[in-house]
Amino acid sequence: MTKEIPHIQDQSTPWLKLLVEFGFQNQPFLLGSQSTSSWLARREWVLPDGRPNKEYLKKSYGNAIVPILVNGTNYESTTLTEFLENMGDPKVYLKDWHFQNEFGTSMYTLNPFFSRDFVNCEKWTTNKEENPFGDDYRFVYIGAAGSWTKFHADVVCSYSWSANICGRKKWFMMSPGSEEVFKSSSTDSGYVEDIREYPELFEQANLITFIQEPGEIVFVPSNWWHQVHNLEDTISINHNWMNSTNLSLVRDFLNKREEDVRNELSDCVDSFTKEEFEEKVEDILYADARLNKSKFLKLCELVKESRADKNDDYVCESHGLELWKCISSPDCYPSITSICSCSTSFCEKCSNFIKQLEYSIVSRFLESQLSTLYDCATTSTRLPNDFADDEKDLKTIIRYGELFKACHSSNSIDYIQKAEDVTEEEKVELKKTVTQKLANASSSEDEIPWNVNIVIGNSHVAKSLRPIIDIKMPTGETFEFDIDSFAQFRQQLAQTVLVVNPQE
Ligand SMILES: O=C(O)CCC(=O)C(=O)O
Ligand SMILES: [Fe+2]
Ligand SMILES: [Zn+2]
Ligand SMILES: [Zn+2]
Numbered sequence: 001m002t003k004e005i006p007h008i009q010d011q012s013t014p015w016l017k018l019l020v021e022f023g024f025q026n027q028p029f030l031l032g033s034q035s036t037s038s039w040l041a042r043r044e045w046v047l048p049d050g051r052p053n054k055e056y057l058k059k060s061y062g063n064a065i066v067p068i069l070v071n072g073t074n075y076e077s078t079t080l081t082e083f084l085e086n087m088g089d090p091k092v093y094l095k096d097w098h099f100q101n102e103f104g105t106s107m108y109t110l111n112p113f114f115s116r117d118f119v120n121c122e123k124w125t126t127n128k129e130e131n132p133f134g135d136d137y138r139f140v141y142i143g144a145a146g147s148w149t150k151f152h153a154d155v156v157c158s159y160s161w162s163a164n165i166c167g168r169k170k171w172f173m174m175s176p177g178s179e180e181v182f183k184s185s186s187t188d189s190g191y192v193e194d195i196r197e198y199p200e201l202f203e204q205a206n207l208i209t210f211i212q213e214p215g216e217i218v219f220v221p222s223n224w225w226h227q228v229h230n231l232e233d234t235i236s237i238n239h240n241w242m243n244s245t246n247l248s249l250v251r252d253f254l255n256k257r258e259e260d261v262r263n264e265l266s267d268c269v270d271s272f273t274k275e276e277f278e279e280k281v282e283d284i285l286y287a288d289a290r291l292n293k294s295k296f297l298k299l300c301e302l303v304k305e306s307r308a309d310k311n312d313d314y315v316c317e318s319h320g321l322e323l324w325k326c327i328s329s330p331d332c333y334p335s336i337t338s339i340c341s342c343s344t345s346f347c348e349k350c351s352n353f354i355k356q357l358e359y360s361i362v363s364r365f366l367e368s369q370l371s372t373l374y375d376c377a378t379t380s381t382r383l384p385n386d387f388a389d390d391e392k393d394l395k396t397i398i399r400y401g402e403l404f405k406a407c408h409s410s411n412s413i414d415y416i417q418k419a420e421d422v423t424e425e426e427k428v429e430l431k432k433t434v435t436q437k438l439a440n441a442s443s444s445e446d447e448i449p450w451n452v453n454i455v456i457g458n459s460h461v462a463k464s465l466r467p468i469i470d471i472k473m474p475t476g477e478t479f480e481f482d483i484d485s486f487a488q489f490r491q492q493l494a495q496t497v498l499v500v501n502p503q504e
Contacts, residue, residue, distance in 0.1 A: 033215025167234025
């Protein structure tokens with residue numbers, strides 16, 4: 001027995017109810033066809049008998065270059081006219097066509113739940129330079145009866161929604177973790193491509209199956225694996241998206257992928273400087289996951305900036321302004337759904353609430369990033385490379401700390417020789433300092449208390465970072481400097497070393 005998906009037939013269902021019941025809880029639903037009945041696409045792209053209106057499509061968009069997936073493996077390109085005239089082979093599937101980039105979004109409108117979308121519904125969406133994703137994630141799919149999409153989870157842990165303009169789709173779907181039942185060592189994804197070959201595993205995977213009828217919209221939550229079959233000639237519109245409610249899942253996903261990338265690169269870590277290595281990790285993460293840590297933070301900054309105008313704050317009775325806590329607190333759900341009952345548009349109340357929620361959530365990510373910087377600095381471990389160039393002095397200081405620690409643990413100054421991003425002059429200076437300190441340390445076996453503390457002034461404004469350097473010396477003295485005066489810092493460091501370790 002397979003399970004069913006919740007059907008939302010009532011078009012007056014408040015969008016805040018969808019947010020709380022499905023967004024907050026990462027659960028799928030199917031929205032009734034009334035939700036798309038006013039879409040131009042449903043009228044213009046479809047013949048009265050429900051088949052695709054190929055003549056209209058050719059006339060309106062025929063010369064567009066479209067991507068087609070052949071045999072489920074190779075992407076090729078062709079014109080829409082060419083594709084439609086040969087349509088019929090289930091092995092040729094028009095997928096991931098960035099229709100909206102070329103022709104806009106006038107053929108459909110979005111339920112407020114789907115329009116809280118940091119990827120596709122923001123002012124940076126169409127600005128390739130500014131957009132942390134580099135592109136939008138809005139697509140049109142056209143597939144003949146029998147075409148299908150292999151078992152997969154969507155890119156970067158995003159949500160997707162998929163609306164049938166015409167035709168019907170059969171869906172197989174399962175909650176996160178259940179895909180493990182379908183692991184396979186013989187595919188690139190690490191999972192089987194066609195779960196229909198393993199019906200004996202359906203029950204164990206708690207499989208959900210359902211038919212999506214013309215006009216219906218499926219909400220696919222983050223990390224829910226799925227497989228999709230076109231039962232008739234089908235056209236669908238689909239977005240991959242993120243918002244405040246799945247951002248923490250995206251962040252967890254990036255952390256995990258980052259770990260994988262680091263492990264994969266661990267063999268060649270010595271061929272790079274620390275900073276080069278960090279850059280490599282970010283580049284590979286971006287190529288592989290289509291997002292990386294610095295782009296994720298950039299997204300948070302963009303959202304924060306654009307939500308900063310909210311006027312009346314929503315204040316939760318239990319959590320005050322820490323709205324992110326409401327997401328995992330079912331006790332807060334009734335007070336959220338009682339804000340308003342808007343279903344197809346925003347009133348001032350729900351619009352203020354959602355902006356406030358988004359602001360709270362992205363601010364938390366930005367703050368947790370600052371605490372990462374703090375940890376890195378105080379422990380002299382990895383420095384994230386997502387700080388602007390004007391923080392270069394800070395990087396240099398931490399690099400000095402790291403070098404010193406590395407030299408200390410190996411009891412040798414080799415690391416300074418290897419450090420490519422330290423100038424010759426600095427190397428000489430550093431070597432002198434470190435040699436002295438090492439000589440002292442090896443005789444006493446005492447740990448050298450090199451300790452760089454970065455005190456972050458106002459954690460709300462990353463740009464206003466004014467770190468203070470705090471150096472505790474073995475004598476118990478503490479030296480404190482403003483990071484701006486780095487030259488002064490080095491001079492004082494040298495003096496301090498001389499005080500501790502006088503030369504004859
Ligand atoms: O319709 C399809 O073939 C695939 C749709 C899909 O995977 C999605 O919407 O996430
Ligand atoms: Fe998908
Ligand atoms: Zn709350
Ligand atoms: Zn409202």
